Amino acid sequence: MSEATETMTPELDAERRSNFDANQKFTWHHKTQVAGVEWKNPVGTASGTFNFDAVKWFYDVSQLGAVSTKGVSPVPWEGNPVPRTAETPAGSVNSVGLQNPGVDYYLEHDLPALKAAGATVITNVAGHSDDDYAEVVSKLADHESDMLEINVSCPNVSADGLSTGTDPVALKRLVKRLRPLTDKPMIVKLTPNVTDIRPIAEACIEGGADALSMINTFVGMRFDIRTGKPILANITGGVSGPCVHPMALAFVYKTRQAFPEIPIIGIGGIMTGEDALEFLYAGANAVEVGSAALGDPVAPLRIATELDALLDKRPELAQALEEGRTW
Amino acid sequence: MSEFKPTYFPSRRPAQVVACEELTDGVVRLTLRDAFIAAHARPAQFVNLYTSNAQRLSPRPFGVCEVNGDEFTLIFAVIGKGTGEFRGLKPGQTVDVLGPLGRGYDLREPADYVLVGGGLGVPPLVRAAQELHGRDDCHATVLFGYRNVHFADRYAAKYSDDVRSIDESEGNVITILDRWAEERGIAGGADGHLLPCAEGERPVRILTCGPLGMMKAVSAWGRDHGVAVYASLEARMGCGFGTCVVCTVHTTRGILKTCVDGPVFNTAELEGWEAAR
Structure with missing residues (x-):
């Protein structure tokens, strides 16, 4: 793999893609730790962009640092009407509305399959209310997820999820309530739709969160100029993709400056190992890859190999991650 | 080792x-x-x-x-x-x-397949004709509707001895579907019951792909004539392989993904298509 370039050209991108072999025997040199859980490399998948049944044909999911599942709610959710996606330069606007078959189905089917495949599993927890979150966390407590990620930041479900994630008082109350319900490391996934991330992060830490992941999507929308109407049936959606990468880095950086100890998973527009490396320099312990995995199912694994090679040349950073510290 | x-x-x-x-x-x-x-x-x-x-x-x-x-x-x-x-x-x-x-058309059943396509929906049907070509337990009739230029007939004609098409100046695919049915002696009014076929006779199956309105009309035609219709749906997709869940479709089997559960569905299981009757 070539060393970091200032700009990833389409040619270089295509070259890396065609040179990547999902059938190779992987050897990881640089593991990381997130809230005491060892990841074999610092790259995981972001919730909503990973589906085991869809990607198991393309690569060995146990080779990733971790996988974060689609949000799991107490009962099945139908999600939002279609259209659910609109393209935008270097990104997309999506409004799926956390369609999922519910926690009971998840525990019976998805989680056992992921564990049987050897994956390090982060179960993403969704809810419309504090009671919803508490119910799912309780049900997950005795099962074999490695970590939980509390999604208080989806912009596409009824206001509760987002408002909890933007209100430090409500958020601290929720995290405090969930904390005694499980021994599993609890990550809280934060929204960027706030003016200052630090009071939000502080609320999570004071409530007992073991780690933070950031960022979820930005609220956005597109119009169809032929009809004058919004493209998405839900009117607004969440913006993700490389277009959010610089903002995501700033959120991680600000949080790290304010809170030197809390483990952080950086998320936002990672398309290459270099993009992931930037998050590590911003202070993240690990990253989750989202949009890239929709354009190429093996992208998270390819990015992990690219990052592994980049860390070979950065022994101090690699050493810090291995010891559970950050840059 | x-x-x-x-x-x-x-x-x-x-x-x-x-x-x-x-x-x-x-x-x-x-x-x-x-x-x-x-x-x-x-x-x-x-x-x-x-x-x-x-x-x-x-x-x-x-x-x-x-x-x-x-x-x-x-x-x-x-x-x-x-x-x-x-x-x-x-x-x-x-x-x-x-x-x-995706899951394509199931062509295992020996049948007389009628491939009804409209506009840019015709490519999967050309591929179906190609796959059926040379099978002696099947026959493919191709019925294509175009806005004006009949751009794909020559490709279908490589694989089917019965290619008919129509453009908006003459009518639409239902026009040629009616003509075909008349030749075959298939009458309307079967009202959702699949046509019984005599022993040794192959059933008729319609495969369709094209604009949504056209496929709904073909579906309704199939119900009225006792012929099963399999439609290949188009959808705005975020990934195409089952991860992102943006291309959902409501069916009698629940909310499914067009990309991996389809794009082909029996139209009898598509919710909201009943209204097209």
Whole structure:
């Protein structure tokens, strides 16, 4: 793999893609730790962009640092009407509305399959209310997820999820309530739709969160100029993709400056190992890859190999991650 | 020591352009080289194309039209800047592909297949004709409707001895479907009950792909004539392989994904299509 370039050209991108072999025997040199859980490399998948049944044909999911599942709610959710996606330069606007078959189905089917495949599993927890979150966390407590990620930041479900994630008082109350319900490391996934991330992060830490992941999507929308109407049936959606990468880095950086100890998973527009490396320099312990995995199912694994090679040349950073510290 | 080496489905990869021509204004026929897709693409399975512009991340899914050796062909309309990038491709250039994807038409049953296509929905039906070609337990009748230029008849005619088409100046696919039924002696009014067929006689099955309104009309026609209709749906997709859950469709089996549970569905199981009767 070539060393970091200032700009990833389409040619270089295509070259890396065609040179990547999902059938190779992987050897990881640089593991990381997130809230005491060892990841074999610092790259995981972001919730909503990973589906085991869809990607198991393309690569060995146990080779990733971790996988974060689609949000799991107490009962099945139908999600939002279609259209659910609109393209935008270097990104997309999506409004799926956390369609999922519910926690009971998840525990019976998805989680056992992921564990049987050897994956390090982060179960993403969704809810419309504090009671919803508490119910799912309780049900997950005795099962074999490695970590939980509390999604208080989806912009596409009824206001509760987002408002909890933007209100430090409500958020601290929720995290405090969930904390005694499980021994599993609890990550809280934060929204960027706030003016200052630090009071939000502080609320999570004071409530007992073991780690933070950031960022979820930005609220956005597109119009169809032929009809004058919004493209998405839900009117607004969440913006993700490389277009959010610089903002995501700033959120991680600000949080790290304010809170030197809390483990952080950086998320936002990672398309290459270099993009992931930037998050590590911003202070993240690990990253989750989202949009890239929709354009190429093996992208998270390819990015992990690219990052592994980049860390070979950065022994101090690699050493810090291995010891559970950050840059 | 020998070690088990899994072989995974090939992910996104560059495919070489063999030919790219404009059949009529804004309708492109693109031939690409990819041995895996050529060997495995079943009728109504589709392939994602990706533009080389990193600003445009969404896949452009197109139904495979024909396969030949290690090459496959697509026919699609240029509808925006993304698809416009594929219009000027030159032989030797590459374009990123992923596939084949989705569940195609099930052609295992010995039957008289009637392939009813409209506009840019015709490619999967050409592929169906290709697959049925040479099978002595099946027959393929091709009924295509166009806005004006009959751009795909010649490809279907390679594989079917009965290709009929119509454009908006004469009527629509229902017009030629009625004519065909009259010849076959299939009367309307069966009201949802599949036509019984005499022993040894093959059942009639309609495969359709095209504009939504057309497919709903074909579905209603099928119900009225006691013929099962299988439609290949089009959807706005975020990934094309079952991860993102944006291409959902409401069915009698629940909310399914067009990309992996379809794109082919028996229209009797599509909710909201009943109203088209």
